[in-house]
Amino acid sequence: MSAHESNYTPTSRVGKWFDERLPIARLMHGQFVDFPTPRNLNYAWTFGGILTFCLVAQLVTGIVLAMHYQPSAAEAFNSVDRIRRDVNFGWLIQPMHAVGASMFFIAVYIHIFRGLYYGSYKAPREVLWILGVFILLAMMATAFMGYALPWGQMSFWGVTVITNLFSALDSIWAGLGTAIVEWLWGGYAVTGVTLNRFFSLHYLLPFVIVGLVALHIWALHVAGQNNPTGLDIKSKSDSVPMYPFAVAKDAVGLFAFLIVFAWFVLIMPDYLGHADNFTPANALVTPPHIVPEWYFLPFYAILRAVPSKLGGVVAMFAAVLILVFVPWLDTSRVRSAKYRPYYKIAFWFFVFTCVALGWLGSKPAEQPYVFWSQFFTIAYFAFFLIAMPVLGLIETPRPLPRSITESVLGRVTGGVAPVPAGAAAAPEKR
Amino acid sequence: MASTAEEPNRRDFLVIAGNAFAAVGGAIVLWPFIAQMNPDSGAQALASVELDLAPVKEGQAITAMWRGKPIFIRNRTKAEIEQAKTVDLAVLVDNSARNMALPESDPATDANRTKAGHENFLILIGICTHLGCIPKGQAIGDSRGDYGGWFCPCHGSHYDTAGRIRKGPAPRNLEVPPYTFVGDTKIKIG
Amino acid sequence: MTFKTKASALISKSFVAAGVSAVTVFATFPAQAAGGGPAIPRVEWSFDGPTGQFDRAQLQRGFQVYQNVCSACHGLSRLSWRNLVQPGGPEFPEEAVKALAKDWPNKITDGPNDAGEMFERDALLSDPILGPYKNEQAARAAQNGAYPPDLSLMARARNPEFKGSALAHGPHMMRDILTGYQAGGPDYLFALLTGYTDVPSYVREENGHLKPVGAEGAGGKAVEQCASVTPGEDGKPDVCNALADGMNYNAAFPGHQIAMPAILADGAVEYPKGPDGNPLVPATLDQHARDVSAFLAWAADPHLNQRKATGWQALLFLLVTTVLLFLGKKRIWSRIEH
Numbered sequence: 001m002s003a004h005e006s007n008y009t010p011t012s013r014v015g016k017w018f019d020e021r022l023p024i025a026r027l028m029h030g031q032f033v034d035f036p037t038p039r040n041l042n043y044a045w046t047f048g049g050i051l052t053f054c055l056v057a058q059l060v061t062g063i064v065l066a067m068h069y070q071p072s073a074a075e076a077f078n079s080v081d082r083i084r085r086d087v088n089f090g091w092l093i094q095p096m097h098a099v100g101a102s103m104f105f106i107a108v109y110i111h112i113f114r115g116l117y118y119g120s121y122k123a124p125r126e127v128l129w130i131l132g133v134f135i136l137l138a139m140m141a142t143a144f145m146g147y148a149l150p151w152g153q154m155s156f157w158g159v160t161v162i163t164n165l166f167s168a169l170d171s172i173w174a175g176l177g178t179a180i181v182e183w184l185w186g187g188y189a190v191t192g193v194t195l196n197r198f199f200s201l202h203y204l205l206p207f208v209i210v211g212l213v214a215l216h217i218w219a220l221h222v223a224g225q226n227n228p229t230g231l232d233i234k235s236k237s238d239s240v241p242m243y244p245f246a247v248a249k250d251a252v253g254l255f256a257f258l259i260v261f262a263w264f265v266l267i268m269p270d271y272l273g274h275a276d277n278f279t280p281a282n283a284l285v286t287p288p289h290i291v292p293e294w295y296f297l298p299f300y301a302i303l304r305a306v307p308s309k310l311g312g313v314v315a316m317f318a319a320v321l322i323l324v325f326v327p328w329l330d331t332s333r334v335r336s337a338k339y340r341p342y343y344k345i346a347f348w349f350f351v352f353t354c355v356a357l358g359w360l361g362s363k364p365a366e367q368p369y370v371f372w373s374q375f376f377t378i379a380y381f382a383f384f385l386i387a388m389p390v391l392g393l394i395e396t397p398r399p400l401p402r403s404i405t406e407s408v409l410g411r412v413t414g415g416v417a418p419v420p421a422g423a424a425a426a427p428e429k430r
Numbered sequence: 431m432a433s434t435a436e437e438p439n440r441r442d443f444l445v446i447a448g449n450a451f452a453a454v455g456g457a458i459v460l461w462p463f464i465a466q467m468n469p470d471s472g473a474q475a476l477a478s479v480e481l482d483l484a485p486v487k488e489g490q491a492i493t494a495m496w497r498g499k500p501i502f503i504r505n506r507t508k509a510e511i512e513q514a515k516t517v518d519l520a521v522l523v524d525n526s527a528r529n530m531a532l533p534e535s536d537p538a539t540d541a542n543r544t545k546a547g548h549e550n551f552l553i554l555i556g557i558c559t560h561l562g563c564i565p566k567g568q569a570i571g572d573s574r575g576d577y578g579g580w581f582c583p584c585h586g587s588h589y590d591t592a593g594r595i596r597k598g599p600a601p602r603n604l605e606v607p608p609y610t611f612v613g614d615t616k617i618k619i620g
Numbered sequence: 621m622t623f624k625t626k627a628s629a630l631i632s633k634s635f636v637a638a639g640v641s642a643v644t645v646f647a648t649f650p651a652q653a654a655g656g657g658p659a660i661p662r663v664e665w666s667f668d669g670p671t672g673q674f675d676r677a678q679l680q681r682g683f684q685v686y687q688n689v690c691s692a693c694h695g696l697s698r699l700s701w702r703n704l705v706q707p708g709g710p711e712f713p714e715e716a717v718k719a720l721a722k723d724w725p726n727k728i729t730d731g732p733n734d735a736g737e738m739f740e741r742d743a744l745l746s747d748p749i750l751g752p753y754k755n756e757q758a759a760r761a762a763q764n765g766a767y768p769p770d771l772s773l774m775a776r777a778r779n780p781e782f783k784g785s786a787l788a789h790g791p792h793m794m795r796d797i798l799t800g801y802q803a804g805g806p807d808y809l810f811a812l813l814t815g816y817t818d819v820p821s822y823v824r825e826e827n828g829h830l831k832p833v834g835a836e837g838a839g840g841k842a843v844e845q846c847a848s849v850t851p852g853e854d855g856k857p858d859v860c861n862a863l864a865d866g867m868n869y870n871a872a873f874p875g876h877q878i879a880m881p882a883i884l885a886d887g888a889v890e891y892p893k894g895p896d897g898n899p900l901v902p903a904t905l906d907q908h909a910r911d912v913s914a915f916l917a918w919a920a921d922p923h924l925n926q927r928k929a930t931g932w933q934a935l936l937f938l939l940v941t942t943v944l945l946f947l948g949k950k951r952i953w954s955r956i957e958h
Binding site: 256 | 670698699703772773776777778779786789796797800801802804805874920922923926927928930931934935938939941942945946948949952953956957
Binding site: 445452471480 | 700702706744745746937938940941944945947948951952
């Protein structure tokens with residue numbers, strides 16, 4: 001698995017007996033206790049742990065909610081209302097799940113931005129990065145179907161609009177799009193049949209995410225974590241054992257995150273949602289503005305920016321899938337934006353672009369919003385297709401420190417490094 | 431790694447305190463997830479049921495629902511009450527009153543299975559104590575078994591006019607739910 | 621930073637320029653004008669903010685307003701009568717609620733009975749608070765096509781949109797989040813109930829634009845009464861939307877034309893009196909609107925009191941734990957050079 005050999009020694013006879021048959025304690029010890037972690041990680045690196053917490057929280061609250069939820073068109077809305085009113089602590093558990101989804105996306109976006117800034121996608125972490133994109137896609141599918149479940153106005157109409165997108169395929173091959181849409185719906189319109197199958201898949205996908213996360217952590221542990229300098233671990237002084245050092249920092253990050261989580265869940269649980277979803281779904285009344293949840297708004301803006309229906313769908317999916325190619329789009333020999341002056345500017349403008357697209361996604365499809373959605377859609381793709389390839393070639397990076405140790409302690413130390421295999425596969429070059 | 435020269439007590443106390451707080455927080459958060467499986471307030475609201483027994487004339491019986499279970503309510507005739515009272519407790523299969531309002535050790539006298547001043551009304555949970563079928567005897571024309579009370583067709587248990595098991599595989603008397611008379615003819619169960 | 625070539629300088633500068641121009645443009649974005657009309661003003665509520673709690677007396681008065689005024693057309697069927705007794709709400713005495721439920725004109729359909737028929741019976745504590753109509757179609761038939769919606773979730777099903785400029789939106793959001801503002805629904809309900817005013821007057825200018833008549837008067841020009849104005853596209857004149865038959869003008873309702881007439885008035889509901897014979901709280905339209913909006917906020921969110929009280933305890937606990945963990949982390953890291 002990973003080249004890092006665990007220095008675990010079983011302390012009891014039972015421990016030794018078990019270790020010879022299923023070395024899981026050895027594995028956990030090697031990967032999560034004495035695993036060499038760069039000593040210079042900042043708090044942006046705590047979001048991996050935060051995301052794991054979010055996944056577990058959503059699973060636990062979701063399974064509990066499924067004990068009370070009824071996935072039929074007639075009873076879905078009523079059952080969610082009953083959970084909020086009558087089920088013991090339902091007033092707490094339901095918002096934990098709904099707000100939890102938003103918190104999950106806040107954390108994943110910060111996590112992705114961290115990766116983009118510090119070059120965590122670069123060799124030898126390409127597969128790690130691509131697994132991350134798959135996790136993001138699975139999260140988006142899960143969230144989309146989950147939002148349908150309360151069967152409010154926004155649930156129903158959001159599903160109608162987004163599933164209708166597939167009919168754009170009719171312009172490639174007559175009838176294909178309609179066939180796919182009716183297959184998704186299980187009928188000729190969105191009905192309780194659609195709701196039922198969304199419930200089934202919404203229950204399934206998080207366990208697929210768990211599997212992807214396991215692979216993601218495995219791939220991470222082959223190469224080891226990246227760090228703010230982008231340099232590899234070369235000597236013992238470059239790293240610290242994960243426990244207690246990184247674990248202590250992860251705990252701080254997690255509880256600070258939980259403060260924000262608790263603020264929304266307990267003080268203002270409706271804020272991140274939409275009022276229209278407190279009205280039961282009505283197939284004959286369309287809400288004045290159909291908007292998805294905030295975490296989909298940038299993609300919604302891109303979808304509506306392109307005048308052609310098929311073009312909009314392609315652009316929307318491309319906006320996510322382009323992340324897969326980032327390890328090869330970026331030509332820089334330097335990993336971390338700390339030492340890349342042009343890329344740093346492009347990165348922060350990209351962050352601004354994402355925020356702007358998010359805001360524009362909440363606006364109606366009128367001028368001047370349409371023009372600016374188009375502008376920022378171009379800016380979004382330009383970051384990947386122009387800035388990443390070009391900047392790596394033309395910018396002069398700042399001088400890098402000679403080692404992680406030097407960047408932290410101001411001196412270079414030697415010593416044999418417990419190097420995770422793969423860290424040397426892509427040797428750092430100036 | 432070399433330790434700095436700090437007092438171990440202070441250094442470890444902070445770490446222990448932080449971990450303890452986090453652990454306690456985790457335990458507190460766990461409680462709602464366990465409690466949510468308990469009956470919700472809709473179910474709890476139906477935990478009590480009020481019934482007006484005025485329409486149930488002497489010799490008649492009705493079946494009501496309480497907490498999802500059938501409740502047999504019979505306005506017994508004088509003959510049925512006499513029959514119940516004269517049974518020798520020694521021949522009973524189960525000598526416990528099986529009244530949810532009384533301790534288990536109280537004997538299965540007719541008085542212990544009815545309310546004083548309203549002994550004509552016999553109120554029982556209509557679930558056979560053998561394997562859970564609903565005994566016959568409520569409707570006109572139903573078999574009442576050999577003892578004039580109720581008869582369970584599933585495996586042949588016979589109950590008497592006080593709902594006590596007399597013959598058959600059932601081990602216990604039919605259970606008496608907790609109820610009170612709120613007024614002359616109204617009862618509140620639960 | 622050094623520039624390798626003129627081209628790279630250009631690229632970098634253009635990124636900066638784009639960013640600056642975008643910010644400038646956002647600042648000039650037109651204020652959102654969905655449906656037109658003024659923004660919904662914020663009302664002070666006892667239950668708003670992180671430490672908010674419902675005022676029990678207000679909830680009781682609010683239920684009175686619902687019972688005497690609103691229940692003629694609107695149901696509250698996601699609530700049960702027992703909710704009026706439970707802590708965190710109006711907390712009426714159980715016997716009073718039992719009696720009220722029993723006498724409530726909208727009976728509970730139960731059955732089938734032994735004859736195979738459905739029948740109607742009085743409501744118990746465990747039954748819902750029903751409105752007068754069995755279903756939407758019956759309501760529309762009785763109300764000339766209009767549908768008085770069930771009010772159980774109305775305070776959460778409405779939230780006025782932000783009507784400021786693009787640049788103001790961010791700080792506005794931050795302010796709402798930091799103050800724990802979640803009273804958009806009750807604010808809207810209050811604005812609606814107090815928003816029955818006269819249809820505004822407009823004069824048409826030479827360019828076809830409709831201008832509201834201000835303090836200076838119409839200046840002899842013909843005055844048009846417009847419930848709302850649709851701006852003309854491509855130089856066409858503005859369209860004046862007059863009040864349709866059977867509709868009422870309301871300043872807060874989207875589109876400004878509502879089927880429900882102005883139903884509240886001063887003294888519409890008799891409030892509990894104090895020892896001196898005067899109502900403890902003035903029975904004005906304003907007060908009725910406030911009280912019923914607060915009551916509906918409770919109806920939509922009956923666990924608010926417990927949720928916010930738990931909120932403060934949880935937040936304090938998490939803050940203390942975070943600080944302890946942070947100090948513990950520093951202790952742990954102090955063992956090594958860093």
